[in-house]
Amino acid sequence: MYLIGYDIGSSSVKAALVDAENGNTLVRTQYPDREMDIQAVRAGWAEQRPDQWWEGIVQATQRLLKAHPIPADSVKAIGISYQMHGLVLVDAAHQVLRPSIIWCDGRAVDIGAAAFERIGQQKALSHLLNSPGNFTASKLRWVQENEPELYQRVKYFMLPGDYIALKMTGEACSTISGLSEGIFWDFLEKKPADLVFQDYNIDPALMPPLQPTFGIQGALRPEAAAELGLSAGIPVAYRAGDQPNNALSLNVLDPGEVAATGGTSGVVYAVTNQAAYDPLSRVNGFAHVNYTLDQPNVGVLMCINGAGITYSWLRQNTGASETSYPALEQLASQIPIGADGVSILPFGNGAERILSNVDLGAQIQGLNFNRHSQGHLIRAGLEGIAFAFVYGMSILQEMGLDLKVMRVGNDNLFQSRIFAETVATLCNSHIEMLDTTGAVGAAKGAGFGAGIYSSLREALGNTPKVGGYEPLPNAEAHTEAYQRWLNQLHKLYNK
Structure with a gap:
């Protein structure tokens, strides 16, 4: 069966x-x-x-x-x-x-x-x-x-x-x-x-x-x-x-639980049983999969359009189209935190909700043709996507949502240690990686919907944890790089 x-x-x-x-x-x-x-x-x-x-x-x-x-x-x-x-x-x-x-x-x-x-x-x-x-x-x-x-x-x-x-x-x-x-x-x-x-x-x-x-x-x-x-x-x-x-x-079903993903777009999704909204509508609330009229669970979603597509674009357009993502990670790991002054704003995939629906466009700042290489661009791209996550997560934190623990799947951007440790360090979050994907979840959800399982918890079972990321002890270099990135964002987006 x-x-x-x-x-x-x-x-x-x-x-x-x-x-x-x-x-x-x-x-x-x-x-x-x-x-x-x-x-x-x-x-x-x-x-x-x-x-x-x-x-x-x-x-x-x-x-x-x-x-x-x-x-x-x-x-x-x-x-x-x-x-x-x-x-x-x-x-x-x-x-x-x-x-x-x-x-x-x-x-x-x-x-x-x-x-x-x-x-x-x-x-x-x-x-x-x-x-x-x-x-x-x-x-x-x-x-x-x-x-x-x-x-x-x-x-x-x-x-x-x-x-x-x-x-x-x-x-x-x-x-x-x-x-x-x-x-x-x-x-x-x-x-x-x-x-x-x-x-x-x-x-x-x-x-x-x-x-x-x-x-x-x-x-x-x-x-x-x-x-x-x-x-x-x-x-x-x-x-x-x-x-x-x-x-x-x-297995993020109940209020207080948080999921994240880093595909073409990047998302942090926090479940609450409150009708929560951001006064500026920079994040969005939707009926969660287990929403009912009697139990109105809401998923508050922070989305960044320009996430994995940024990494994909850099791979295709910096002469690395035949290079695997693990090999690119290795190349970028040889570059210091902060990419030696290069910052990338990854907002090149349409209007961004966290920027009040402004289509800012992607930006590369601080590039020096005599000093910087492909590795610098890859590192700056991964960090730039992570910084966008941190910026968006600060909105969720302003709403009172607890992001100390996030669960992610073993795929896409969260397979990048550079990306994930940057997020964990700057947000002081513990990231748990589970061995599942959206397609697996859809299959198990269908099993519950067809009556094969008596509950969602039974359907999902004990999904194995296969790793995770903890905040790094010394956040100074990450904080400095993020502040430089944030200053560039504020120059272009004055809100």
């Missing part, structure tokens, strides 16, 4: 095959091997074709089944994790109408800012926990204003995971957690956000029907099963955005 989980990112689709009886992960894979393309038709825009994601699902599934052949009918549930805040539009025949406007697209910033003022800042924050900002609702409003003929053909607006589930099952639906990430959920009224639908003149009928985050959301239809190499009828029993799902994967 097996479970399959998918984690649909903007870089790749990751998949995991889990033995439901003992909780062991049998295979992890991804497709493609290099980052998927993001189309930027204009500066600040970011789009992907949903068929890219489906192709990734198909290829990743075939890799799973090739690596560990199993009877097609032995898979008992499928779980989906997906990149948050994207907009997918389908017509009455469930055909995609345009490329998806994904999470890091900045075209709707002004739309969200204007709605924040019209609704009233305090009212928006108390009901939505956020400004409408650059989220899914504002992206939908952009389509309404700029592509009116296409908008008239829309049957449903969807998040990326909603679309993949539709492709699998033929059933159009979403979740409360998904609505909240699109700023379509009213936390005070505990229902879809009428104040957003009314302000944006969006017909609520465009919202797909709601299903629980955990539960049977549809069954794999024969056409999809044939493409995947699986049996028809397998239940899709869980879906969630990648950051709530990452927290689930790390």
Whole structure:
């Protein structure tokens, strides 16, 4: 008896095959091997074709089944994790109408800012926990204003995971957690956000029907099963955005627990049972995977768009495209803390929420052609991403959230000792690394949703700890480098 989980990112689709009886992960894979393309038709825009994601699902599934052949009918549930805040539009025949406007697209910033003022800042924050900002609702409003003929053909607006589930099952639906990430959920009224639908003149009928985050959301239809190499009828029993799902994967379910991840974007995600919000809306609150009307657990999310994509860009554009990330880490470790005066602001992947939705652009400061090398740039890049984390985490600390212990997966940026020790040292945080991934968490979430497990704790089991990072005893060099970085940020962003 097996479970399959998918984690649909903007870089790749990751998949995991889990033995439901003992909780062991049998295979992890991804497709493609290099980052998927993001189309930027204009500066600040970011789009992907949903068929890219489906192709990734198909290829990743075939890799799973090739690596560990199993009877097609032995898979008992499928779980989906997906990149948050994207907009997918389908017509009455469930055909995609345009490329998806994904999470890091900045075209709707002004739309969200204007709605924040019209609704009233305090009212928006108390009901939505956020400004409408650059989220899914504002992206939908952009389509309404700029592509009116296409908008008239829309049957449903969807998040990326909603679309993949539709492709699998033929059933159009979403979740409360998904609505909240699109700023379509009213936390005070505990229902879809009428104040957003009314302000944006969006017909609520465009919202797909709601299903629980955990539960049977549809069954794999024969056409999809044939493409995947699986049996028809397998239940899709869980879906969630990648950051709530990452927290689930790390057993971060209860108030006071904190998860972090460092993929294309970087996130710290703290769970609370309070309707917490930042008065400046620099961090965002969303319904956690175990949110219910009676137990309204909220995940407060601090996001940095320009995280792993910064490291990837440096690798591709400093002559290191064929160099492994461990080899780059070794190269950077030979450079002293502070990269000999080089600072990198990693804000080159669209408008940043922690900077009040300003698209600052990436910056390299202090570069000396006679003294600095590739290693300096790699070190400065890793430190710059870490400094952005520290800056964002200070906002969470201002809100009273405790970040002394964070759980992370054994992947992406947290495999870099330079990056992780910089964060741990400057925030005085203990970082626990667990042997799991978002795809594994999605598989186990589906096991609970399908009734194979009696509780989430049983589903997740005792995920093994495989390492961690502690604050370094001498923080002086880190503090000095961070202060130099912060001074550069303040010169460009005077808030």
